[in-house]
Amino acid sequence: MGGRTTRQRKAVTRALAGCQDFMSAQELYALLVAGDHAIGLTTVYRALRELETDGGVDVVRDETGGRLYRLRPADGHRHYLMCRDCGRSRPVDSEVVEEWAGRIAAATGFTAVEHTVELTGVCADCLARTDGGRPSGHEGEKPPCRWDRGPGLQGPVHSCAS
Secondary structure, three states, X not given: OOHHHHHHHHHHHHHHHOOOOOEOHHHHHXXXXXXXXXXXXXXXXXXXXXXXXXXXXXXXXXXXXXXXXXXXXXXXXXXXXXXXXXXXXXXXXXXXXXXXXXXXXXXXOXXXXXXXXXXXXOOHHHHHOOOOOOOOOOOOOOOOOEEEEOOXXXXXXXXXXX
16 A cells, blocks of 8 residues: 555544544544545545455444444444434444354354444434524533534534544
8 A cells, every 4th residue: 555545544634533433434434524625526535445354344234234443443343323313423332143143153154254233322412402503412422523514515524623
C-alpha cells in the first residue's frame, strides 16, 4: 500500500475511533471532509473494505440494508443492540451465539463460517424523549455523535467532531 493510501486508511481509522456508534461510509466521508481531509468517497469505501477484510471493523446493516461500520475493539468481534431511532449501539453478550455458530459449522462440515446477528430496539432516552431532539447520552458515558446534514448528502449524518 502506498504512502498516501496508508495515510488515508489511518485517517479513516482515526475518524471511526472517535465515534462510539456505527456510521455509514457516506457519514464517515462527510466527517473527514468537514475535518479538512483531502479524501474521496471511493477511497473511504476502499479503506473500509480493507479494514473489514483485515477484521478491523464490525459491520451491521441499517433499516434500508446499507452497511454501517464501527471500529472493532481490541478484544475482537462483537454483536450489538442498536437503537432504531438515534443509532446508539451497545455491545451485548453473545457467547451463546458464537457457540451455536461453532456447533452448526461442526455438524455440517462447513469451515470458515461467518454469521451476522442484528438486534434493534428503541433506547430508553428515545422512548422517554418528548421534545423531538436527539438524546444527550447516558450519565458517565461519551455522548453519542450528533446528527448533522453532511455536504452533498441527502439525509442526516453522524458528526463526531467536537
